[in-house]
Amino acid sequence: MSVWLSQHGDAFRTALRRLAASPVNTLLSLLAIGVALALPAGGQMLVANVMQLARNSAPTPQISMFLELDADKRAGQELQARLKEHPGVKVFKLIPRDETLTRMKSREGLADVIEALPRNPFPDAITVLPEDDRPEAMEKLAAEFRKWPKVAQVQLDSDWARRLAALLKIGRTGVVLLALLLGVGLVAITFNTIRLQVMTRRAEIELSRLLGATDAFIRRPFHYFGILLGLAGGIVAWGIVAAATWWLSAPITDLARLYSLDFALRPLSAIDSALLLIAAAGLGWLGASISLRQHLADD
Amino acid sequence: MIKFDHASKRYPPGMNALADVSFEIADGELVTVGGHSGAGKSTLLKLISAMERPTGGAVLVHGQNVGSLKRSAIPYLRRNLGVVFQDQKLLFDxxxxxxxxxxxxxxxxxxxxxxxxxxxxxxxxGLLERQRAMPIMLSGGEQQRLAIARAVVGRPNLLLADEPTAHLDAETAADVARIFREFHAVGVTVLIATYDNGLFPTARRLVLDHGRLQ
Structure with missing residues (x-):
């Protein structure tokens, strides 16, 4: 075990030495990887912030149930009884047609129009707050209410939620696409860097084989090299996103205040940061592995 | 320790580097392989260290048929050999x-x-005082001694050397030959490919001519 650890320690130190041996090349590679990873990481941070903003500032989604005009008081009571027993309903409230009429009359410009009407045109209505406010769950609940007797119309007040969910879905998909695309870029950078390393260390590799080195022994420092390159690039990306967050935070907070919103830009979460670093290291390892398979296979 | 049993090595497109070579080397022997340039001396050493595989016959080292060794087993064979390469293969960084x-x-x-x-x-x-020196700072003789030190550091029981005294002046060549004799004196089996048998007067001699043992 100690020999195994010692060999890994040697390989790790060798990889560090190789990174330090050509500082300019290493720095340029790290910047390229950092910028490439900063784009999807920054995108993820923005999507997370928009979701947070939406949760904090949007009204609670509800379902409005309008009864038929000839529905009597008893029909309204029956519907309320059903809603009370329904497991998908959190809270509901009956709004009698007279109350609606009174409220509408109090609105500027509507009083005269309503006074001119021969009778109350408004139906009784019930507003329902569902237990599950996801758009698909609300849609299902609304469809069920539409089948109930004496229900003329059911209106889903979750259009905003659906639009936002659609927008966020596009945003998340964009982030994933960007991450995939730029992840391939990171693999390509590591692939090429390892290829150059293999070329410049051809004599050492050949000698190591002649002295009894296994394939694993020869590949190990290159794998560590790829992991370190990816990890360091991930740290650079994290730094870029953190700096951008710090820079944009004050102007965005000021803008939010203009819309009466209490909002502050949040940096990448601990989980997102950890995922960024793990993914960067993993992609570095992948680039190194592909390169070694290509360039050491026939040695 | 080493047995060549009708071993041959043929390179495409039909050049015979070694043809039907048979001999045995016992534990603790000092053996030189002589012959003109291109006679097959280096090929013979390469077959022992599995740098090449025989195209005919068998090569046995420590009872193992080197020609049929799996690729994954070759590193472990090489760790038990000490090899001084013709071009030394020192790492200059x-x-x-x-x-x-x-x-x-x-x-x-x-x-x-x-x-x-x-x-x-x-x-x-004799290089302890110069252990921090880079190879480029060493003389030809010192570089050769460094290559020998690397070959024996794992305390192998079989030491192979390919033209270890080539390109050295007479005095340095004698000094290098002395080092090999000292290893032989402590029980190491030594096989040296050399054009200068005079440096190893007590060695058993094998001579190759166009890939065939004379």
Whole structure:
């Protein structure tokens, strides 16, 4: 075990030495990887912030149930009884047609129009707050209410939620696409860097084989090299996103205040940061592995 | 220890480097392989260290048929051999000590033990004082002694050397030959490909001519 650890320690130190041996090349590679990873990481941070903003500032989604005009008081009571027993309903409230009429009359410009009407045109209505406010769950609940007797119309007040969910879905998909695309870029950078390393260390590799080195022994420092390159690039990306967050935070907070919103830009979460670093290291390892398979296979 | 049983090596497009070669070397022997340039001396050493595979017959080292060894088993065969290469194959970006340390690192020696052995090997060839020197700073003779130190640092029981005294002046060549004789004196089996048999007067001689043993 100690020999195994010692060999890994040697390989790790060798990889560090190789990174330090050509500082300019290493720095340029790290910047390229950092910028490439900063784009999807920054995108993820923005999507997370928009979701947070939406949760904090949007009204609670509800379902409005309008009864038929000839529905009597008893029909309204029956519907309320059903809603009370329904497991998908959190809270509901009956709004009698007279109350609606009174409220509408109090609105500027509507009083005269309503006074001119021969009778109350408004139906009784019930507003329902569902237990599950996801758009698909609300849609299902609304469809069920539409089948109930004496229900003329059911209106889903979750259009905003659906639009936002659609927008966020596009945003998340964009982030994933960007991450995939730029992840391939990171693999390509590591692939090429390892290829150059293999070329410049051809004599050492050949000698190591002649002295009894296994394939694993020869590949190990290159794998560590790829992991370190990816990890360091991930740290650079994290730094870029953190700096951008710090820079944009004050102007965005000021803008939010203009819309009466209490909002502050949040940096990448601990989980997102950890995922960024793990993914960067993993992609570095992948680039190194592909390169070694290509360039050491026939040695 | 080493047995060639009708061993042949044929390179495409039909050049016979070795043809039907048979001999045995016992434990503790000192043997030289002579012959003109291109006679097959280097090929013979390469077959023993599995750098090449025979195209006919068999080559046995420590009872193992080298020609049929799996690729994954070759590193472990090589760790038990000490090889001084014709072109030395020193790493010029590492100092003398680090060059000698490499085989021990590959074999997985604990770091403390590896450092002790590397210094002992450098001391044996008279280079301990120059352990921090880069190979480029060493003379031709010192470079050859460094290559020998690297070959023996793992304390192999079989030492192979390919033209170890080539390109050295007479005095340095004699000094290098003395080092090989000293290893032989402590029980190491030594096989040297050389055009100058006079440096090893007590050695058993094998002579190759156009790939055939004379």
């Amino acid at each position: 590492r100092n003398a000590f680090e060059n000698v340390l490499l085989p021990l690192t590959i074999s997985g020696f604990p770091p403390h033990e590896a450092r002790r052995r590397a210094q002992a090997a450098l001391d044996k060839v």
